[in-house]
Each structure stands twice: as C-alpha cells, then as structure tokens.
Amino acid sequence: MDEQNLEAIMGLIMYGGNAKSDAMEAIAAAKEGNFELADAKIKDAEASLVEAHHSQTGLLTQEAQGNHMTVTLLTVHSQDHLMTSIAFTDLAKEIIDVYRRLNNE
Template structure:
C-alpha cells in the first residue's frame, strides 16, 4: 500500500498533467479567436505556446507509461482517468483547430475579396 507522501507525489503529477493540458486547450481556442479577427501572428504565437504546454503534458504521460513498462505499477483512479481524458481531448482539439484555422483564413480572404469588389 502506498504511503501518504507517495500519494501526494502522485496527485502532483496528475494535477500537472491536467494543468498543462488545460493550458494548452485554452491557448488553442484563443488562437482560433485571434484568426477570426485576422490576427495571424498572434494566433501563431498562441498555437506555439499551446504546443509547448501539450508537449509538457505529453512528457509527463510518457514518463508514467515508461514507469509502468518498467514495473512501477500505479493504482488507476478517477483522477488519473480524468487527466488522460484531458490530454486526449486537448490533442484532438489541437488537430481540429489547426484545420479550422486554415479554413477560417480562407473565409477571411474571401470576405475581404468580397468587400473590395
């Protein structure tokens, strides 16, 4: 059975995973809103920041997986499931928003062409 100190470390790892994932997701949606306002440089910066946050979360996940593969078995609890779900949905959001940003740029260009006619 794990002692209290081990549980604190485990919770800290899980909350870091959730925090990095959540920060990444927030930045992704901020980037999309910037593109809607035709603030392309800002959107690119936000997407880069989001990628950094997601990479931090992914690195935490990778260390957990490597530990598991090395025989360091952890008790799976609802908090860990939530953290994994958070990361998965953030990565999915990143992939979808990248495509949506491309589409929004085309929409913006078409709108501007129509305004200038």
C-alpha cells in the same frame, strides 16, 4: 498514489488545460483576422502538449518498469484532459486555416 505520480497526473491536467485554452484563444484571434496571434497561441498550445506528454511519459516509464499504480478517477481525468486537448488543438489548426482562407478571398 505516490507524490511523483500525483505530480505527473497534475501536470497532465494543467498542461492539457493550458493547451486547450491557448487553442481556443487561437481560434478567437483567427476569427478576428489576427493570424499572427493565432499562430503564436497554437505554438503555445503545442508547447503545453509537449510538457503534458513529458508527464505522461513519466507515468508510462514507471508502468514499464513494473511500478504499477492504482488507476483512480483523477488518473482517468488527467488522460481525458490530454486526449481532449490534443484533439482540440488539431481541430483549432483546421479552423484557423479555414478563417485564413476566408480572409484571403
């Protein structure tokens, strides 16, 4: 695995992890009724997901150009981080909405 691919894979793991962490913090803030912080944390999570997608796009571009890479456990792990973070952030938005509605009742 070359350095460029390793950097992209590590980007997926790092930014995916950051997104999931921010989404979890957003849920905790909403639970406490701090919706301003919850919204800010979701924006942070979304920004991390954009960066993760940039890393993924780099890998996909290499593949599309015929520069195939060996799929390793680290590669699979990085994709798992991204997909889990996307799902978790989407679910966090729904949970925050539920807390917001409960707070307004």
